Amino acid sequence: MNIRKLAEGLYIAPQLTQADAADAAALGIRSVICNRPDGEADNQPDFNQVRQWxxxxxxxxxxxxxxxxxxxxxxxxxxxxxxxxxAEKPVLAYCRTGTRSALLWAYHQVQNGLPAAQAVAAVKQAGVDLSSFEPRLQAAATNGLPDK
Incomplete structure (x- = not known):
């Protein structure tokens, strides 16, 4: 199981397997958000399969x-x-490695006043390295993100 707590009520994970679905339920996860596009990799289960699990x-x-x-x-x-x-809490968000899900969380945090370095440090505690995104997070804190 590679489900990690990112913040109160929010967990992140890499691509879920059938075993991970059972582990998430055992942890008390109530809602799941998939941030991974279907078909990103040949060996990846599509979201409908994960939803069924x-x-x-x-x-x-x-x-x-x-x-x-x-x-x-x-x-x-x-x-x-x-x-x-x-969503009903706690929520589990996942993608291929957990990075995209963590990055989405971090963008919201910096746009609401958390310094980019602190967002990167918080995500690192959950096992994800966003250091390469820190300049984008700093820019988002100052200028926001483009809408499209």
């Missing part, structure tokens, strides 16, 4: 918000935060 494990609150890290914009960050806000 989650449902079989008792988790039926799911959302698919596929993004790619270089193209994340203000609408993506706002939608991610809205999904988390509206």
């Amino acid at each position: 989650l449902a079989d494990a008792g988790i039926t609150n799911t959302a698919h918000q596929p993004v790619t890290a270089p193209a994340i914009n203000g609408q993506d960050a706002a939608r991610f935060q809205a999904l988390i806000s509206q």
Whole structure:
């Protein structure tokens, strides 16, 4: 199991497997957000398959918000935060490695006053290195993210 706590009520993970779905249910996860596009890799289960695994494990609150890290914009960050806000907690967000999900969280945090270095440090505690994104996070804190 590679499910890591990022913040109160929010966990992140790399691509989920059937075993991970059961582990998430055992942790008490109530909602799952997938930030990985279907078909990104040949050996990747599509979101409908993961959704079925989650449902079989008792988790039926799911959302698919596929993004790619270089193209994340203000609408993506706002939608991610809205999904988390509206979801039954705790929430698990996942992508290929957990980086995109953590980055979406970090963008929202810096736009609400958390210094970029602190956002990067918080994410690092959850096992994800966003140091290469720190300049973009700093820019987002100052100027916001482009809407598209």
